[in-house]
Amino acid sequence: MLDIALIRRDPDRVRRSLRRRGIDSAIVADLLRLDAEFRNALGELERLQSQRNALSAQIGRAADKAAAADEHRNALDALKAQIESAQTMVAATGPDASASPLAEVLQNIPNLLDDAVPDGASAADNAVLRTWGAPPAFDFSPKPHWEIGTSLGILDFERAVKLSGSRFSILSGAGARLSRALATFFLERAARNEYTEVAPPYLVTRDTMWSTGQLTKFSDQMFFDQAADLFMIPTSEVPLTALRADEVLDFGELPKRYTAYSPCFRKEAGAAGKDTRGLMRQHQFEKVELVWLTAPEGSDAALERLVADAESLLQELGLPYRAVALCGTDVGFNAAKTIDLEVWLPSQGVYREISSCSNCTDFQARRANIRFRRDTKGKLEFVHTLNGSALAIGRTLVAILENCQQADGSVRIPSALVPHFGADRIVRS
RNA sequence: GGAGAGGUGGCAGAGUGGUCGAAUGCACUCGCUUGGAAAGCGAGCAGGGGUGAUAAGCCUCUCGGGAGUUCGAAUCUCCCCCUCUCCGCCA
Numbered sequence: 001m002l003d004i005a006l007i008r009r010d011p012d013r014v015r016r017s018l019r020r021r022g023i024d025s026a027i028v029a030d031l032l033r034l035d036a037e038f039r040n041a042l043g044e045l046e047r048l049q050s051q052r053n054a055l056s057a058q059i060g061r062a063a064d065k066a067a068a069a070d071e072h073r074n075a076l077d078a079l080k081a082q083i084e085s086a087q088t089m090v091a092a093t094g095p096d097a098s099a100s101p102l103a104e105v106l107q108n109i110p111n112l113l114d115d116a117v118p119d120g121a122s123a124a125d126n127a128v129l130r131t132w133g134a135p136p137a138f139d140f141s142p143k144p145h146w147e148i149g150t151s152l153g154i155l156d157f158e159r160a161v162k163l164s165g166s167r168f169s170i171l172s173g174a175g176a177r178l179s180r181a182l183a184t185f186f187l188e189r190a191a192r193n194e195y196t197e198v199a200p201p202y203l204v205t206r207d208t209m210w211s212t213g214q215l216t217k218f219s220d221q222m223f224f225d226q227a228a229d230l231f232m233i234p235t236s237e238v239p240l241t242a243l244r245a246d247e248v249l250d251f252g253e254l255p256k257r258y259t260a261y262s263p264c265f266r267k268e269a270g271a272a273g274k275d276t277r278g279l280m281r282q283h284q285f286e287k288v289e290l291v292w293l294t295a296p297e298g299s300d301a302a303l304e305r306l307v308a309d310a311e312s313l314l315q316e317l318g319l320p321y322r323a324v325a326l327c328g329t330d331v332g333f334n335a336a337k338t339i340d341l342e343v344w345l346p347s348q349g350v351y352r353e354i355s356s357c358s359n360c361t362d363f364q365a366r367r368a369n370i371r372f373r374r375d376t377k378g379k380l381e382f383v384h385t386l387n388g389s390a391l392a393i394g395r396t397l398v399a400i401l402e403n404c405q406q407a408d409g410s411v412r413i414p415s416a417l418v419p420h421f422g423a424d425r426i427v428r429s
Numbered sequence: 430g431g432a433g434a435g436g437u438g439g440c441a442g443a444g445u446g447g448u449c450g451a452a453u454g455c456a457c458u459c460g461c462u463u464g465g466a467a468a469g470c471g472a473g474c475a476g477g478g479g480u481g482a483u484a485a486g487c488c489u490c491u492c493g494g495g496a497g498u499u500c501g502a503a504u505c506u507c508c509c510c511c512u513c514u515c516c517g518c519c520a
Contacts, residue, residue, distance in 0.1 A: 005483080009483085042478075042479060045489085046478090046479065047488085047489095049490085052500075055501090056447075056500055056501040058500095059447075059501070060500095065447075075500095076500045076501095077500090080500080
């Protein structure tokens with residue numbers, strides 16, 4: 001959520017950001033009008049409350065309180081009625097009531113874009129920052145991962161359909177072991193980079209989901225238990241970012257780094273027909289997530305390090321990739337700036353997203369109320385939050401199967417992974 | 430799931446209808462004291478919102494959350510959530 005005071009102070013900055021995201025900036029004028037109405041109503045309410053409080057205090061000081069109350073009966077009755085209607089007005093117009101038009105507009109304005117974000121109309125306008133590694137040269141026609149995995153007997157889509165329907169998969173034998181090896185490998189690297197490992201809940205409350213900005217009116221991507229009013233996390237960004245919600249952090253504690261290995265659940269309703277084969281787009285996948293809480297002045301550098309932490313994994317695995325700065329229309333609701341890492345997939349001959357690293361500045365922290373005090377006399381400030389995958393496990397497994405496939409149908413295991421996996425190749429068993 | 434107890438400021442902990450946003454202690458900040466420190470003494474020290482200059486000041490709201498009673502609620506009533514203890518069940 002944006003700071004409403006910032007929108008009042010510098011509405012043009014908000015309009016510019018919205019335009020770069022391809023969103024109609026007329027909502028800023030709506031918001032300013034609704035905000036003026038709200039502050040009007042609030043002023044009226046507080047004026048009335050002040051009058052009532054003065055009279056009540058007078059009664060409280062009187063020797064005969066009942067008599068004093070009777071004396072002011074008419075004024076008090078009138079005030080009571082006026083306060084009641086003023087309260088109704090404030091509630092209906094204020095930014096805190098979830099049903100108010102002001103809250104509706106405010107809560108659906110995405111984060112301010114960073115100036116460094118490139119302009120663009122679609123993903124085609126994303127800026128390639130750097131490319132690492134060369135796509136492997138095959139003296140045979142490289143197969144897609146689902147064929148490799150199926151023929152090795154480590155990937156089973158048919159039985160997954162039997163159990164759970166489409167967009168689920170089963171890893172077995174060396175496949176399951178490879179997935180686990182990746183998780184362990186990623187977590188060990190995160191620990192080495194001073195992230196605190198967390199094993200969070202995979203179901204979170206509506207409040208938690210709201211606090212990290214996942215509950216916009218456009219988001220129907222989440223699995224949800226209606227009876228318990230609990231959401232299955234679409235990423236462990238949610239519990240990791242909200243971990244310190246409503247807390248005041250010590251300045252010396254920042255930057256705080258968290259990591260978690262978790263499943264992620266997504267309906268992918270809007271992606272029907274896309275990536276229908278294979279592991280690329282599943283209702284359930286696993287991921288090691290990195291989250292930072294930083295002081296505002298530290299978040300730019302933090303994003304660079306976060307991206308570097310994710311990149312180093314791809315480099316250790318020897319997987320060719322490129323780093324891409326998302327353009328204005330591609331940056332998500334919460335983020336001010338996003339760097340994606342895209343890994344090379346030989347079967348498709350394209351780079352595909354394997355990590356997305358974002359600086360969310362104070363946007364989530366304001367919702368989740370995560371603050372810090374710079375010094376004992378200082379005021380409370382919101383932290384900046386960042387998140388990124390390091391890495392998506394299913395997609396890493398896909399990249400290994402495809403990039404490391406051999407002419408005989410076996411798959412070479414990257415040497416960095418051999419100690420965790422326990423073998424240097426996967427052969428048909 | 431059942432029974433009981435409880436949720437108050439950074440922490441501990443008073444407060445059961447009237448200047449209570451809240452005693453006291455600890456922690457913290459500043460000052461005095463000291464060669465320096467400790468101790469001691471004095472002062473300060475919750476957050477949100479509105480208005481003001483992102484100042485001071487003023488106003489308003491907040492004692493787990495929500496609704497209610499009342500001129501007035503931390504205090505009374507109702508609902509919900511959470512924590513602790515005991516029992517049941519389970520991994």
